[in-house]
Amino acid sequence: MWVSRAMALHQAAEREASAVDMGVTTIGGGSASVMTRGEQRDLEVFAPGGVVWQPQAGDTVLVVRGGVGCQEQCVVAAETAAAAPAAIAPGELYLYSAGGASVYLKKDGSIAVKGPVHLEGSLEIKGNLTLEGDLSVSGNTDLTGRVDITGELYVNGELYRPCRCS
Numbered sequence: 001m002w003v004s005r006a007m008a009l010h011q012a013a014e015r016e017a018s019a020v021d022m023g024v025t026t027i028g029g030g031s032a033s034v035m036t037r038g039e040q041r042d043l044e045v046f047a048p049g050g051v052v053w054q055p056q057a058g059d060t061v062l063v064v065r066g067g068v069g070c071q072e073q074c075v076v077a078a079e080t081a082a083a084a085p086a087a088i089a090p091g092e093l094y095l096y097s098a099g100g101a102s103v104y105l106k107k108d109g110s111i112a113v114k115g116p117v118h119l120e121g122s123l124e125i126k127g128n129l130t131l132e133g134d135l136s137v138s139g140n141t142d143l144t145g146r147v148d149i150t151g152e153l154y155v156n157g158e159l160y161r162p163c164r165c166s
Helices: 002-016
Strands: 020-027 031-035 039-045 060-066 072-078 093-096 102-105 111-114
Touching (some): 031 060
Antiparallel strands (some): 031 039
16 A cells, blocks of 8 residues: 555656756766756757767756656756856857867857867868968969968978079
């Protein structure tokens, strides 16, 4: 009798529990464990389409209950306010990783990228290009148009001195 009463109380408590809860990730990854009112293990992780995200241990995350009787749970988002740029404005998007890389889409149309950038495929630049620092190019390079060089030009490790013969 007391077992059935305890089960009924447990089921009633589950029905009254909120469909959304906040918790702290205890085990990160694509099959996360989260401490809400108790530890929930092996929760699936969902993110917006086109974004792959896995929470780290210690992240504050949002856990959603669903399915029949709200028995199924999943992690859908993390608290990110602490990582946001100080002046982030409505309509802006800031993507970042635990390693410090970031992509910041600003409402003025500019894009700020932080971290090493590796491109695969073609790169087309329309407009001006300003480089600060060293540039290393390997392979065939074709330049069309005017090229202005301020400073010295080295070819095969030797300072290039154009012939000013007349």
